[in-house]
Amino acid sequence: MHTMDAVLDTFSNSSVYRGRFAPSPTGPLHFGSLVTAVGSYLDARSHNGEWRVRIEDLDPPREVPGAARDMLVLLEKLGMEWDGEVVYQSQRHDLYRAALAQLKKETLIYPCFCSRKEVAASKLTGIDGPIYPGTCRKARDNGQNNQQQKRSAMRVTTDNRRIKLVDRVQGFLSQRIGQDIGDFTLRRTDGVFAYQLAVVVDDADQHITHVVRGSDLLDSTPRQIFLQQLLKYPVPVYMHLPLATNRRGEKLSKQTFAAPVSQFDVLSQLVAALRFLGQNPPQALHDSNLETFWQWAVQHWRTDRIPISSAPVSFFIK
Incomplete structure (x- = not known):
């Protein structure tokens, strides 16, 4: 059975990095989802690693028709290229x-x-x-x-x-x-x-080594490690990003009427996500193109600059 320290040492000393972005198709991507996508993507690419996309469509009554397709289209417009085939939880029962x-x-x-x-x-x-x-x-x-x-x-x-x-x-x-x-x-x-079961099985089956996601899932992680121990799966390295909130301090979500990420002017939204993650992008990046943006963002990705606590989105979107 794996211990946490042993697994952390294994992944820390390994040249293999495989991360993932795993949204639920309950509505369009909002700024909070964008932060998670950007953070997981940059962490993978800065390690010369793979970045997989998994659609977590476990609960059909909560799923919005067409949401999964729209998410993938938006990721492409944002210049985010994933590795391998997109995986759907609904096909993995x-x-x-x-x-x-x-x-x-x-x-x-x-x-x-x-x-x-x-x-x-x-x-x-x-x-x-x-x-x-x-x-x-x-x-x-x-x-x-x-x-x-x-x-x-x-x-x-x-x-x-x-x-x-x-x-x-x-x-x-x-x-x-x-x-x-x-x-x-x-x-x-x-x-x-x-x-809790599906995410553990999927991460193990896809050989995910690093999980980057929102801090709303932090308290769930020990449950997942517990299941990984029971099932004798390796434990990924975890990084939980701060949550994007509205002015009332509520997590951005469908329930709090979070505005969707626009398919137009994607560069300014990407720069805002970088700023939210504490990466201090230069002003010149606002006037660049997607290729230049991603080159700079990958090269300058610093996890030690990521803030711990949540923050209102209005401070970062101008």
Whole structure:
């Protein structure tokens, strides 16, 4: 089984770098998505590495028709070239089922029939809200047949091991999964695979060595490392970027009516993303072209300049 220090040493000493950008097609890309795309792209290219694109379309009811296609078109207009074929999570269910089967074989998951209301009524609270009290874990040997299990959620059995993470921007993070999170869901009652499972399986299958994404996912990372340990997958190197917010301090999203990235005047938006990431682009870059922009940005990429905390987008878009 991999330890975090061993894996970090492995990737740090390796000449291979493979990163990825993995948006969800729930709407058009906004400035926050652009920051993640730019940050992950520059980190990969500055290491002479690969940059993959994965569409995380796990949840069909939340998907906006045409959003995935529009994202890819926009990335092309931004001058961002990805390596390999675009991967869609909706086409990878067999991989997720195989991972669940492996965990089931090792008696590490169990069916859960509790409603959201029952879970919410738990008096246990962790960093992500109510902690599942383990009701169905205690009843796991009650002889439920396969047909009944298909109508249930599937939860992973957690323990009190301490998961440690040294994030390249956010620094040290430590969680006890059992105490801070509890047994979390890997497949919902409606059959939809949970993000935590899918992202771990996909990163391992695609041989992703470095994950660069928004800091809203920082607290999820120990859960993913926990699953990587259970499934005996290597642990990528993580870097969580600051979140772009509106003037009220809310994360940019579809729910907060974030404006989409325009397909026109893309250069000024790219420069704004660089400024947001603390890279101090020169004024002359505003009047350049995409080729010159990316050459400068890759050559001058400095992760030690990336701020830790979130910031309003209005400070960076003029």
